[in-house]
Amino acid sequence: MIKAENVTKIFTGRGVVVRAVDGVSTTVDKGEVVVVIGPSGSGKSTFIRCINGLEMFEEGHVYIDGVDIVDKKTNINKIRAEVGMVFQQFNLFPHKTVLENLTLAQMRVRKRKKKEAQDKARMLLVKVGIGEKENEYPSRLSGGQQQRVAIARALAMDPKVMLFDEPTSALDPEMVGEVLDVMKTLAKEGMTMMVVTHEMGFAREVADRVLFMDEGKMVEEGTPEHFFIAPREDRTKLFLKQVL
Amino acid sequence: MTATDKVWPWKLLLAGILILLAAGIWGSVSRIDYEWRWYRVPQYFLYKAEDAIKTPFDGVVKEVSASGRDAVVTLASLDGEQQKVTVDGETIKVDAGDDLFEGDTIGFVYEWNMGPLLTGLWTTLWISAVSSVFGLIIGLIAGLMKISKNYTVRTLAAIYVEVIRGTPLLVQIFIAYFFIGTVFNLDRNVAGIGALALFAGAYVAEIIRSGIQSIAKGQMEAARSLGMSLPQAMMDIILPQAFKRILPPLSGQFISLIKDSSLVSVIAITDLTKSGREIITSTFATFEIWLVVAAMYLIVTSVLSQFVFYLERRYRVSD
Numbered sequence: 081m082i083k084a085e086n087v088t089k090i091f092t093g094r095g096v097v098v099r100a101v102d103g104v105s106t107t108v109d110k111g112e113v114v115v116v117i118g119p120s121g122s123g124k125s126t127f128i129r130c131i132n133g134l135e136m137f138e139e140g141h142v143y144i145d146g147v148d149i150v151d152k153k154t155n156i157n158k159i160r161a162e163v164g165m166v167f168q169q170f171n172l173f174p175h176k177t178v179l180e181n182l183t184l185a186q187m188r189v190r191k192r193k194k195k196e197a198q199d200k201a202r203m204l205l206v207k208v209g210i211g212e213k214e215n216e217y218p219s220r221l222s223g224g225q226q227q228r229v230a231i232a233r234a235l236a237m238d239p240k241v242m243l244f245d246e247p248t249s250a251l252d253p254e255m256v257g258e259v260l261d262v263m264k265t266l267a268k269e270g271m272t273m274m275v276v277t278h279e280m281g282f283a284r285e286v287a288d289r290v291l292f293m294d295e296g297k298m299v300e301e302g303t304p305e306h307f308f309i310a311p312r313e314d315r316t317k318l319f320l321k322q323v324l
Numbered sequence: 325m326t327a328t329d330k331v332w333p334w335k336l337l338l339a340g341i342l343i344l345l346a347a348g349i350w351g352s353v354s355r356i357d358y359e360w361r362w363y364r365v366p367q368y369f370l371y372k373a374e375d376a377i378k379t380p381f382d383g384v385v386k387e388v389s390a391s392g393r394d395a396v397v398t399l400a401s402l403d404g405e406q407q408k409v410t411v412d413g414e415t416i417k418v419d420a421g422d423d424l425f426e427g428d429t430i431g432f433v434y435e436w437n438m439g440p441l442l443t444g445l446w447t448t449l450w451i452s453a454v455s456s457v458f459g460l461i462i463g464l465i466a467g468l469m470k471i472s473k474n475y476t477v478r479t480l481a482a483i484y485v486e487v488i489r490g491t492p493l494l495v496q497i498f499i500a501y502f503f504i505g506t507v508f509n510l511d512r513n514v515a516g517i518g519a520l521a522l523f524a525g526a527y528v529a530e531i532i533r534s535g536i537q538s539i540a541k542g543q544m545e546a547a548r549s550l551g552m553s554l555p556q557a558m559m560d561i562i563l564p565q566a567f568k569r570i571l572p573p574l575s576g577q578f579i580s581l582i583k584d585s586s587l588v589s590v591i592a593i594t595d596l597t598k599s600g601r602e603i604i605t606s607t608f609a610t611f612e613i614w615l616v617v618a619a620m621y622l623i624v625t626s627v628l629s630q631f632v633f634y635l636e637r638r639y640r641v642s643d
Contacts, residue, residue: 134545161551171546175565184560185550215562237550 081241081272084110085186087140088128089296100126101137102296113169115271115283119319124276125168127293130244131140131274141172153225161189164234168246170226172218178205179214182236185218190237204241208262209211220240224255228262237268244275280323284308292316326431352459353611361609365616368439368603375435379428385418397430408463423443444599445620451517451595458521459581463528470533481529494587496523501591518589526580531573535566568639575632579625586621595622 089101101123116124132141133149138286142149144159163284164176170248173181182201186192192200205211210221220224227247234242244263247257260282267273267286277283281302283290290307292300292315300307300316308324311317373478383401395413398404411431418430438446469481500519501512508517539562546555568575586626589598600617604610 107351132549133550157548157551157553159551160549163549165546165549167542167546167549169540169542171542173543173546173561173565175568183549185552188556188560189551233550 082109083143085141087137089130089135090128090138099296104298106291108274110272111270112284112288113267114289115287116276116291117283122293123296124293125245128243128276131243132160132165161237162240164237164239164242166230166234166244166247168249170230172226172230177215177217182233185231186236200222200236200271204235208232223251224258225258230264241272248279362612364458364607365612370436371568373435373437375433377409377433379426379430385420385422386396388420394583428627432441440599440603444596445595446462447594448596452585455517455524456578456581458522459528462521462525466525466529467532471536477612485526485529488523493523493584497587497591512591516591516593520585526529527577530572535570536562538569539565571636579628582625591629
């Protein structure tokens with residue numbers, strides 16, 4: 081489903097060259113849930129943003145369903161419609177109601193009729209537990225509710241893969257659970273997911289595979305059992321000791 | 325100032341200052357012995373035009389009948405051709421049975437016409453409106469060009485903005501009319517509107533650029549991550565939000581444009597200012613006319629600011 085090959089992202093500024101992502105390769109199979117963890121500044125967010133081309137990278141390739149997103153002939157908008165993304169800061173459209181947030185891209189990109197898009201949107205809002213808020217503006221919702229709307233917005237496009245970029249990091253602690261619950265349900269339903277997070281409990285419970293990144297490099301990769309119980313690398317052991 | 329402070333003493337002070345100012349102006353005007361003739365002003369808003377109705381052929385008056393204040397006169401030519409004309413009942417100069425020759429006056433009609441102040445105002449308004457629309461389009465394009473990733477596109481827009489903002493509008497109007505207008509044989513209205521639109525466009529471009537850049541980067545990313553193209557994301561997500569934010573400076577720009585449009589009077593477009601000048605050459609009522617012209621500009625601009633104020637409040641719903 082996703083294949084990343086030697087992805088390298090270089091930031092240059094004021095004479096400093098930073099290899100934010102440094103030769104990372106991995107694959108995510110259909111129905112698999114892969115969780116990326118690592119300390120702040122390890123490049124894990126930059127890496128997940130490379131997967132749908134929000135961040136353009138200098139070296140390497142990313143294949144979505146076999147299509148190379150780096151290839152100039154690839155229509156990146158078409159790929160992105162298949163790859164849902166959820167952001168740390170929700171990024172809901174503040175000038176549109178909750179319902180319009182969910183229907184806009186369906187109509188513009190998927191060319192669905194308004195009625196069809198609204199039916200789909202209402203179904204998803206019920207699924208994420210905020211069916212009664214469809215006519216509110218995002219600013220009237222709590223952080224947890226906004227993030228659930230953002231997940232529903234991405235799902236409305238019927239994506240094949242969902243990317244989550246630290247979806248709970250900007251939330252008040254009491255709202256983290258409601259968002260993680262929605263993500264767990266999705267995982268159980270067989271959605272292919274790549275999740276950047278600091279929620280170790282979620283990684284342990286839901287992940288099929290865990291990637292550990294540090295300083296732009298992939299340090300270790302394995303099942304949660306392997307990862308949390310018997311990590312190989314010293315860097316991983318140190319990190320786990322600090323967060324657990 | 326705390327919330328419990330009383331406002332009325334300050335209102336009193338304000339009224340006092342305004343009265344003093346008015347008295348000062350009044351005093352200085354009396355000293356130069358100016359004769360105010362306000363009664364001459366209304367005719368330049370609206371006036372009654374008199375038009376003589378003449379006989380179109382040789383013949384006789386067949387019938388005269390009254391219809392309200394008007395009189396309807398039926399004329400018959402020597403060939404038997406009939407025609408009805410309507411004149412003001414009090415001015416009729418013929419009776420039934422009179423013989424008429426071509427060109428005889430039957431009577432007069434009166435009509436209310438817009439005076440030069442109103443036609444001038446109308447010219448000012450439509451010139452400003454058309455220039456605003458073009459200015460907005462030019463500004464939108466230039467503003468988008470300014471944030472382009474392409475060096476050439478970006479720099480072209482920057483040069484346009486710098487050139488326009490760095491030269492006086494009056495000079496631009498002269499260049500548009502006497503140079504560009506001569507080369508391309510442009511009508512004075514086209515040259516005037518073109519100069520105003522280009523001028524407004526440069527300021528609008530900067531306003532739009534800053535508006536777009538003030539929208540959080542995540543908005544564009546969210547739209548693009550859903551598969552929307554760059555133009556779609558701009559139209560549906562970025563510009564509507566940016567527009568709401570730039571409404572106050574943008575409307576200020578267009579209100580300025582109404583005032584700036586007075587400069588097109590130098591290329592003989594009869595706008596409100598030029599009308600004022602023409603009236604003064606025939607009346608010498610300099611003080612009255614300029615005060616009236618200023619008041620007319622002020623009324624138009626304050627009505628617009630109120631309208632924008634209303635829009636701002638309406639758009640605030642989703643914040």
